Amino acid sequence: MARSRKTAIILKQMKEKEEAEARAKQQQQTNSAGAGEDGVEEDAEDENAEVAEYAEEDAEEEEEEDAGDVEEGDGNCGSGSEKRKRTHSDEDIDLHYVPALKKHHRSWKAFDAYLKKYSDRTSTKMVVNETLKVSLRNRRIKAQKQYKGRPPAEIPQVLESVDPFQRVYICTH
Missing domain, CATH: 1.10.287 (Helix Hairpins)
Known part of the structure; x- marks a missing residue:
């Protein structure tokens, strides 16, 4: 207040x-x-x-x-x-006012349509984090069709010491 x-x-x-x-x-x-x-x-x-x-x-x-x-x-x-x-x-910077996201939607399809319009209108970038255990990530990579039959040296794997593995995606569309 x-x-x-x-x-x-x-x-x-x-x-x-x-x-x-x-x-x-x-x-x-x-x-x-x-x-x-x-x-x-x-x-x-x-x-x-x-x-x-x-x-x-x-x-x-x-x-x-x-x-x-x-x-x-x-x-x-x-x-x-x-x-x-x-x-x-x-705060010495000029603030850019963006309307808040609508919280409740009837369905996921309605939410996706609203989010697309909102992102276009406000030039929003969505950041998505993915956190996996290294062993699970390496198993998924090995199981891919493109890496079947290849030697382990050619498969891009993450070291076990980097557990947990985190990847960040920035969605701009």
């Missing part, structure tokens, strides 16, 4: 700042008061509406997230083992 109140305060400050900028522009352009200022105000209102929508989405996402967003404190404030919550002001 604290973050959503902060978001509201930040939005209010942004709106006041934009209004002050609009007033300053009006004072500078007292000679040419006309339709140009109305367009500037409408643009500012549109931007405020978009920022408010993003802030509401952000607040909803933050409420759903776990409150475990903590990081080690700086050496400047008390002991080094203290932890603090990260705030939005700590």
Whole structure:
């Protein structure tokens, strides 16, 4: 809840700042008061509406997230083992807002169709991990038709010391 109140305060400050900028522009352009200022105000209102929508989405996402967003404190404030919550002001990057995935679907076919549309719309890359025991992976490789009758030196096997074997696939389609 604290973050959503902060978001509201930040939005209010942004709106006041934009209004002050609009007033300053009006004072500078007292000679040419006309339709140009109305367009500037409408643009500012549109931007405020978009920022408010993003802030509401952000607040909803933050409420759903776990409150475990903590990081080690700086050496400047008390002991080094203290932890603090990260705030939005700590993040210097521009955020890209993506709508959340729909959670419930009627069937796997409907989910696959939805996931494909969602991935196309948001340019999402799916990461799939596969973890196997090395012995099971080597048995599967040996059993493949292409490796039947070949000497063990020609079969790509993983060393037993690398147990468990993990492979990561990045699906971009």
